[in-house]
Amino acid sequence: MTPTVTLTERRARGVRLPRAEIDFLLAHASHLIDVVPTFERGRIRLTPRGFVGFLTGPSTRYVIRPKIPWPNLRLLLGLSPEAEGTTYEPGTDLLAVLATEFVDQLEAVTRPGLVAGYSEVETTSSFLRGKLRAAEQMRDAAARAFPDRFYINEPVFDLNAPWNQIPKATAVALLDCTELPLTLRQRIESAVVPLASVLPQPVTERTFVVARAEPRAESYRPLLNVSQLILNGLASANPLAHAGSAFLIDLGQAFERYLTEALTHTLATHHTWSVEAQPGFTLGPTTLQPDIVIRKRRVARAVLDAKWKTTTLDANDLHQVLAYATLTGAKRVGLVYPGRTDARTHFTTPDGRVRVSRYRVRVIGDAAELTRSITKLARDCRLQ
Structure with missing residues (x-):
């Protein structure tokens, strides 16, 4: 079992770590955790910066808890308030908490029916309609004197809209997270079934801007908020340049x-x-x-x-x-x-x-x- 070092954001803690872990923190996580040597051999003082979540080193898992209460962290993150009387405080499973929030919001959106929107698909047609893809058409015209098809982008009304692409991408990312309990991943797998026809698309900041600007998708806003938290948190593993997992939220x-x-x-x-x-x-x-x-x-x-x-x-x-x-x-x-x-x-x-x-x-x-x-x-x- 991987040993765990539990830290609190902005609070120093002295720990004893092997040399490989110290080298990892200095090389790849110095923007996340301040590492200060002590006078005792093998013992260092760790002070997390303004992040909460977890990251995994060569042989140790580091969990960073918030210094503010969980209900206030929810408000800070733009999540819906918990039900009255709820006293749950996430410990080492912040990702699981947000994944549960995500599937709750996804089910709330799919229950009354998903909102469709206009999108463009690349196709060919015997008739010119939609938008002509000029470069491909010119290449085809150079190969044959009388083109028998037009390369077009045709508008269609379907579920391939930004507000549906975002939760689809989030669900796919969460299903790859082996840190999540199997029962939770199974619930996500069931909840995402109504989005089966949504084509995978890269999600950018622009995708969120377009999705939030759609008046008909106002009911999606809580789902979009938690999706953005999850996707940004999972992307935090990329700069660590190692095979370990990470989920970090920049407070x-x-x-x-x-x-x-x-x-x-x-x-x-x-x-x-x-x-x-x-x-x-x-x-x-x-x-x-x-x-x-x-x-x-x-x-x-x-x-x-x-x-x-x-x-x-x-x-x-x-x-x-x-x-x-x-x-x-x-x-x-x-x-x-x-x-x-x-x-x-x-x-x-x-x-x-x-x-x-x-x-x-x-x-x-x-x-x-x-x-x-x-x-x-x-x-x-x-x-x-």
């Missing part, structure tokens, strides 16, 4: 996404205000992307940068947000940190032109407390 990205969606929802009632996520600003050979730009009548009024760490101000972070102020013309910039309570501190640049704020928003508490915390942040950003 920094989750916190940024949570802030963006919560602020968008809160400011939706203020019709002149809008929230823009990660707009690109080109500066010479570099493109800078602030996390959140809050606009009033399309004019940038505030720029926020999400930081999943302690509220200690870092000079590099200040340089970053001040650069965003210059790029966007916003008079207010802020660094937003997670916490157990609300807090805010304001500074002003020496020329008085830009206000820099340090915010702490609640990520621990019930849903109402977290909503009030976001409302305070949004209100402060709107103050003139």
